[in-house]
Amino acid sequence: MNRRLDTAVCHQFGSQLPILAFSHSLPVTAAATNCGAIGIWGATRNTPEEIDEGLAWLAARCGGRPYGVDLVLPANMPERDxxxxxxxxxxxxxxxxxxxxxxxxxxxxxxxxxxxxRFVRSQEMAHAQLGVVLASEAPITAMGVGSPPEAVSSLHDAGKSVISLVGTTEHARRALDAGTDMLVAQGYDAGAHTGDIGTFSLVPQIVDLAGDIPVVAAGGVATGRHLAAALAMGACGVWMGTAWLFAKEHDxxxxxxxxxxxxxxxxxxxxxxxxxxxxxxxxxxxxxxxxxxxxxxxxxxxxxxxxxxxxxxxxxxxxxxxxxxxxxxxxxxYFRERTDVASILDGLITEAVHVLDRLGSDI
Ligand SMILES: Cc1cc2nc3c(=O)[nH]c(=O)nc-3n(C[C@H](O)[C@H](O)[C@H](O)COP(=O)(O)O)c2cc1C
Structure with missing residues (x-):
């Protein structure tokens, strides 16, 4: 572990690197965790049975290291599938x-x-997906859009950490009120569902609001310079999605x-x-x-x-x-060719440490 990159993310989740790797690919998720980062498997479009199977697969490969699953539980969805x-x-x-x-x-x-x-995003399906996650060994659950307080409480009761993705200070306030353990301040630049506020404008505001709750930056992070900049903005690390599409582990x-x-x-x-x-x-x-x-x-x-x-x-x-x-x-x-998860992480870390050294930073 590099002293410069030993942040609150590493302390809270027991990872070596302050990098969270979001992917819909199970092999990418496992590779990220096994390289010292935290792999988060995006399972919002999977059935409860698939989530059960996927989490068992991850548990068998990530033994003791931190990994998680991401669900999207938006408000106002229909009751039934x-x-x-x-x-x-x-x-x-x-x-x-x-x-x-x-x-x-x-x-x-x-x-x-x-x-x-293949199924309707509905309260019924959200309940069933969450039920499988609660019964699993996955230590971390991330919530992509909204962090319903009852879901956060039941995850905590099951001994799991909760991470909330937010795109505005209002989202962050609600997630903090719900009792989240970490915020992902995800800016406009990000892949997939994203809001109107750019990452540089968003991150320091969320950091100021979050107090002791760690914040990581997402949206536009591709290089070690971005990682160093995220730390400079008061974040404790980064959450990345687009980068892993280029991983050889992803089919x-x-x-x-x-x-x-x-x-x-x-x-x-x-x-x-x-x-x-x-x-x-x-x-x-x-x-x-x-x-x-x-x-x-x-x-x-x-x-x-x-x-x-x-x-x-x-x-x-x-x-x-x-x-x-x-x-x-x-x-x-920033990405032109396929490489593997380990190389992407190596590139990020080497450059971030170099930048922080050059700046003489104590971050
Ligand atoms: C292909 C792809 C699919 C995504 N699907 C989800 C998702 O299902 N749930 C979620 O919370 N975020 C999803 N995201 C957003 C990521 O969690 C992350 O916040 C975002 O990718 C960060 O910005 P970046 O793409 O610049 O790295 C997705 C991103 C990508 C690139």
């Missing part, structure tokens, strides 16, 4: 638009759902990887077309189509998930190149 009911609420003009995209790009209708439409489709590797920081856009909430992703024919003047306004979550989920699933399964895409943050411009 009832897709038929939601379908009756999809406006015809939206259905027509999606059907026209299917025809234009020759996307086969194989009758299967996609990641977004990303080569067509998607090629698009990511070619993308600069200006080649991402926030779009509501996937989930109904602003989701940063690389610019593709998908985001272009939804930005056209005649395109409908995306629906609210979870209606938009159901509207587009089957189509997006078929796009991935049948590899319809113009529409294939990935969530990614503006940090995507």
């Amino acid at each position: 009832n897709r038929e009911l939601l379908e009756t609420r999809l406006p015809q003009c939206h259905r027509d638009f999606v059907a026209a995209l299917r025809t234009k790009y020759a996307v086969p209708d194989d009758g299967l759902p996609g990641t977004r439409s 990303l489709d080569p067509l998607v990887l090629a698009k990511l590797a070619a993308a600069d920081s200006g080649d991402t856009i926030r779009s509501r077309a996937d989930s109904g909430k602003t989701l940063r992703q690389i610019t593709t024919a998908w985001t272009d189509e939804w930005s056209e003047p005649g395109a409908p306004e995306p629906l609210a979550m979870p209606l938009q998930d159901i509207l587009v989920g089957d189509l997006l699933g078929a796009v991935s399964r049948h590899r319809i190149e113009p529409l294939m895409k990935s969530e990614a943050g503006q940090s995507v411009g």
